[in-house]
Amino acid sequence: MITLDGEQMPWKNGMTISFLLQEIADDHPYAVVKINGRYVSRPNFDTHVIPENAEIFLIPMIAGG
Amino acid sequence: MKTFNLKEIKSLTYQRPEIQKGYANQTLCVDITSADISIKPVSDQMKQIFVGGKGFDLWLLWHAVSGTTQWTDPENTICIASGPMGGTPSYPGSGKSIVTSLSPLTGSVIDSNVGGYFGPYLKFSGFDALEINGQASREVVVYIDGVSETVTIFEAGDLPEDAYETSSVLTQHFGNEKPRGISVVSTGPGAKNSLMGCLNVTWYDPKRKRARYKQAGRGGLGTVFAHKGIKAVVARWDTVSMNSNNPADKETLKVVAKSYSREIVELDPKQNEMAKIGTTHLVPIMNDFDLLPTNNFKFGQHKMASLIGKDVYKDFFDPGFDGCWMGCTVACSHGVKDFVPLTGPYKGVKVFVDGPEYETIAGCGSNLGIFDPFTIVEINFYCDAYGLDTISVGTTMAFAMECFEMGLINESHTGGLNLNFGNRDAALELLHQVARGKGFGMVLGQGVRQMKKLFTSEFGVDAQILEDIGMESKGLEFSEYMTKESLAQQGGYGMALKxxxxxxxxxxxLDMVHNYMPTFEQKAEALHWFPMFRTWFGLCGLCKLPWNDIVPEDNKDTEEPAKVIKHMTWYAQYFGAVTGRNVVPEDLITISEAVYNFQRIFNLKMGFGTRAQDTLPYRAMGPVTEEEYDSRQERYDSQLTEKHGIDIEGKSTAEKVAALRKLREEQYEKLKDAVYERRGWTQNGIPTVKTVKRLNIDFPAVLEILKKNGVTS
Structure with missing residues (x-):
């Protein structure tokens, strides 16, 4: 299982962030996702593999400076 | 502690007015040439049009200077103001002061938004704004004591040279029994010996029992302060509560403040964790997006960036509450305890360092090719203590380093310093030289614009390459974001007023990642709306971070997520609850538009403020060198071929650099056309008479300046 924004959902071996966003049909252009307290940016969504039991927050980051 | 003397020169006792709906309804004017202290009323027109904060500063400064005033002239005035909401505890980010003056770097108006307790304490002491003009023959301390209702000018003798010690001893001296009631504005020797001096504004940290400080960094405000002979300005106040601003609707204020505070407490840990790591989270994110300035903005990425990001600094930061205003739940002003510098006057001494924030890490780290987090903390410490702006220091030093690596300057020019990127020892030595006004540091302290002139006139360097890689516009050094791939942000920098x-x-x-503004018109709309709303925070005494650094969870599903309308609605309610002016969110834009346009016309008054000044060095738009092009060849090649339909077969890198440059420079000019039209300006970048009439800033002096510049309708 993984926890996505506080909700539990099934984990799949080898699932990437891009895969996860497809699974939940969320096409918002997130800049950053936080996985177990670490930030992963959009350029790495296709390659970053989500570990089992991960706690994930989708960050709608628009601010910066 | 060193002994020092404060000898009273002049004192004024006054009757403190009751604050009414966020306003004291008077300002304080101190002429330090004649030691004259006076009080001026705030008119309804000032409140209606200029609101407060930067708006009041601009209005006071406008009347203090003429179009020929130089920053060194006694009539140049330093204005400091909070705003009607400034000083509200509980509503996050409500303790800001805005400092304004004529800038040594730009020659025109500069404004800088800073935390710390000064602005609110000034207001609660009875003054919506402070203006200081003149020039002291000996260093002075101005003390505004709202508790005893006295303003005093002291001659200052033997106070410590730097801001670190000055802040501390004056906090102890004036706030012996209640240091939390003191806020000190001061600078240091770097401000005296350069054009990029900053001001340090304190807040008292009761847990760590010390004065902490934030910086009004940009544009050389500290240099003006030091040039006037002001050693410090100190405000004293007593207790702060939700009643202190005497809000028009206290119940609404309570509700909206509570809602906002709660939301931040709930969402910040899930989102950016600013209460734990400040703005350091931006380092790895900017690096991933190729936006982290590296080696004088040549590149946006470096494999060692993780060494200077949030994972490192979260362990450096001393845990605890770090809000630069009371009750702010963003609380992002972190610091490093018991840091021991390896160089300079504090070598081997344990110090507390306020910071670093993202801008300092990028400017004094990656942009110098330095990926040692300790060196960055040391540069941060000394910049603050010396009274130097970390952004200008970083960007100017990066420029010098690139000139050195390109062979445009050499060790005969730098006094023997090897300024290759990444040379930590040289960077620190150069910083100490800037503060002392010695050696090559004296050159560096003049800023990029003056260095470009000097390198050409004295060292015979080709002016064009310096124009291309010297990262300044209007005389101000760039802050720390790469803009090559975001035309909208090129506009955000190039058309910024200051x-x-x-x-x-x-x-x-919004431009690169979310693609919210693919057309010129959409970019122009964003370059109208966002500068206006961001201006509004500076009118009210507010910090912009709570608005869009922590956003509601359902924000992405709203019609215009970039505007964070839920928060904007709260801000409109907050404004109404304090001032009694009932507004809807879009009114905040119109309110700001008046001040924004007034500032543009102020630039015009000072001989600037036209299209000719809204320029950028090409480095901000695209690759200057073949090395830069080749490092992102796939990106640039595909843009030339797919986006612009150019056949690059057989073209050399130099030819492709030139082709891309032509296209990008044309795009930027088109963007200016679109933005000026959206803002109601002429194609020369000047507000039209119709615009100033719509915004009720059609004062005779304004119309006269427009007419002088050929704008009559």
Whole structure:
């Protein structure tokens, strides 16, 4: 299982962030996702593999400076 | 502790007015040439049009200077103001002061938004704004004591040279029994010996029992302060509560403040964790997006960036509450305890360092090719203590380093310093030289614009390459974001009123990542709306971070997520609850528009403020060198072929650099056309008479300046 924004959902071996966003049909252009307290940016969504039991927050980051 | 003397020169006792709906309804004027202290009323027109904060500063400064005033002239005035909401505890980010003056770097108006307790304490002491003009023959301390209702000018003798010690001893001296009631504004020797001096504004940290400080960094405000012979300005106040601003609707204020505070407490840990790591989270994110300035903005990425990001600094920061205003739940002003510098006057001494924030890490780290987090902390410490702006120091030093690596300057020019990127020892030595006004540091302290002139006139360097890689616009050094791939952010920097500082518009993600503004018109709309709303925070005494650095969870599903309408609605309610002016969110834009346009016309009054000044060095638009092009060849090649339909077969890198440059420079000019039209300006970048009439800023002096510049309708 993984926890996505506080909700539990099934984990799949080898699932990437891009895969996860497809699974939940969320096409918002997130800049950053936080996985177990670490930030992963959009350029790495296709390659970053989500570990089992991960706690994930989708960050709608628009601010910066 | 060193002994020092404060000898009273002049004192004024006054009757403190009751604050009414966020206003004291008077300002304080101190002429330090004649030691004259006077009080001026605030008119309804001032409140209605200029609101407070930066608006009041601009209005006071406008009347203090003529179009020929130089920053060194006694009539140049330093204005400091909070705003009607400034000083509200509980509502996050409500303790800001805005400092305004004529800038040594730009020659025109500069404004800088800073935390710390000064602005609110000034207001609660009875003054919506402070203006200081003149020039002291000996260093002075101005003390505004709202508790005893006295303003005093002291001659200052033997106070410590730097801001670190000065802040501390004056906090102890004036606030012996209640140090939390003191806020000190001061600078240091670097401000005296350079054009990029900053001001340090304190807040008292009861847990750590010390004065902490934030910086009004940009544009050389500290240099003006030091040049006037002001050693410090100190405000004293007593208790702060939700009643202190005497709000028009206290119940609504309570509700909206509570809602906002709660939301931040709930969402910040899930989102950016600013209460734990400040703005350091931006380092790895900017690096991933190729936006982290590296080696004088040549590149946006470096493999060692993780060494200077949040994972490192979260362990450096001393845990605890770090809010630069009371009750702020963003609380992002972190610091490093018991840091021991390896160089300079504090070598081997344990010090507390306020920071670093993202801008300092990028400017004094990656942009110098330095990926040692300790060196960055040391540069941060000394910049603050010396009274130097970390952004200008970083960007100027990066420029010098690139000139050195390109062979445009050499060790005969730098006094033997090897300024290759990444040379930590040289960077620290150069910083100490800037503060002392010695050696090559004296050159560096003049800023990029003056260095370009000097390198050409004295060292015979080709002016064009210096124009291309010297990262300044309007005389102000760039803050620390790469803009090559975001046309909107190029506009955000190039068309910013004071020069390239991101507080006016930060559109990189909206443009590059979210693609919210694919057309020129959409970019122009963003370059109208965002600078206006961001201006509003500075009118009210507020910090912009709570608005869009922590956003509601359902924000992405709203019609215009970039505007964070839920928060904007709260801000409109907050404004109404304090001032009694009932507004809807879009009214905040119109309110700001008046002040924004007034500032543009102020630039015009000072001989600037036209299209000719809204320029950028090409480095901000695209690759200057073949090395830069080749490092991102796939990106640039595909843009030339797919986006612009150019056949690049057989073209050399130099030819492709030139082709891309032509296209990007044309795009930027088109963007200016679109933005000026949206803002109601002429194609020369001047507000029209119709615009100033619509905004009720058609004062005779304004119309006269427009007429003088050929604008009559």
């Amino acid at each position: 020069g390239p500082q991101h507080d006016e518009a930060w559109l990189i993600f």
